[in-house]
Amino acid sequence: MQHLRQLLEIENSHLAQLLRFSLYGIQASLKQAQTEFPLDPGAELCDEVLQEIHALLQPISLKSNSNNELKLSRLREEFDADKELKLYLGNSQLQSQTDAELWNEIQRKLLRVPEELATSWRQHSLTIAQEVGAVEDTSNLYPLPFIRDEIVYPGLSGTVEAKGLCLSQKALINSEIIQVSESKDLNSLAGYLNLCINFIEIEPDLHHALKSVFSFDIVSLHSKPEQQNQYIEALIHRFQRTQKAVENTDELLTLRTWIDMDEAIHSLVFVPPGDRYSWWGKLQQESRRMLKKFVDRANNAGNDVRIRQLSGLYADICALTKDDLQLDCGGNPGEVLACLRVYARINQEESPGRVIFRSSR
Structure with a gap:
């Protein structure tokens, strides 16, 4: 020794x-x-x-650690200077004061960019960490409750000690926020809501655009804790309504509550919104695929239901929406950045969608 x-x-x-x-x-x-x-x-x-x-x-x-300089200062400088990242993340600079915070801030931001770009940057960040004596650590992970186990990104050990992030079925089972049930569909939904609520606690960049809570803007959940509480209360309330509808086996009522639930999940957004091919974008699309199952069930029960996820040029879909929100960053001018609520037609009754779009200026 x-x-x-x-x-x-x-x-x-x-x-x-x-x-x-x-x-x-x-x-x-x-x-x-x-x-x-x-x-x-x-x-x-x-x-x-x-x-x-x-x-x-x-x-x-x-x-x-005898001086205050960040070991990962090179990583910070290169990340802040990358012009391709700015297309997806906006122009804000990294805010972390320690190496552990910096590692997590960067890795979480990579969850919002296209997976190919995220993968290359994640490998580059690990290379820089290894140069200063840190190594990848997949044993020290912060668990987000969800319906499956998955390492989202690794932590570090060695000269830099930083937690990684994972999805955890065990954390979902032990959750005290929204309990799992005998229904597979409700269990999946409980997984999404528990993940969202727990992610809000560790991600200061998250905003909400849920109309029933605040209809005029996209609101930071970090700087306005009262909005955070109201958004989480709305999530739980909508889950409870959906649970009752499922138990009553009313196909149309279940569909309507699931559309509301899907809107609440998709109203948890970044500014600018995460790319649809990012880890975050693909995770939210899993929720939308669940919604389509209930459309099929309603149609199989003899109803005439159509839903449409709104995308593309805003000018082409604005007749199908109401109370939309606009940003001056992200995507291309005039494009839809996120579909918060799907457009629905249920037995000839139309329900407008809602989107975030990039201003055309």
Whole structure:
């Protein structure tokens, strides 16, 4: 152990760097293994090993934290300067004050850009993190309740300690906000709502555009906590209405409440709204596919139902909408940026949609 410490403390040594990276890798692997095999006979001794590795690495971490400079400052500079990212994220600069905050802020912003761009930037950010002595860590993750397990993005360990993000079925089962039920459809819906509510807690960039809460603008949930409370209350209230409709097996009533529910989910937005081919965009589209199941059920019950997700040029669809909102950023001038509520025709009765569009100026 003494010789390991001596080698680690040699400055500008490639061998010391290799050993340091190896120890971080072993540390992350053992933590992951403990999670997967909690009853392993070596679990208790493994805790001791992890403490020894932590003790070896701790002086290095403390030494590197002796000044206030961000280790990931290069990552911040390159991210802020990327013109392609600005097309999807707007011109706002990164706000984080620590490396851990910066890692999470960047990774969450990448959830709103097209997946191909996000993938290349996620790999680039990991490369920069590795250059300063950090390693990918998939064992230390903040769980968002949902209907499946998924690593959204990894955390870091080593010279930078940062949590990652994951979707978690266990967190959904243990949720105290909206309980799961015997209905598979309601369970899926509960997953979406629990995810939304928990994501609001950790993502300061989220806004809402739910007309029943505030009809005149897109409102920041971070800077206006009273709007956050009202939006969450609206989510829960709409879920309860949908639950009652499903239990009453009224196909049309269920469809109408599901349209309202879909609107509430899609009214949780960024400014500018996330790209439809981003992780966030694809997640919300899963909700819209669920809605189409209830359209099919209503039609199979003898009704005449049509819904339309509104996209493309605003001039082409504005006759089908009401109380739309406009932005001067994101997408192309004159385009629909997000469909908050679908246009619906239920047995000849029309219900207008609602969108966010880019001003044509």
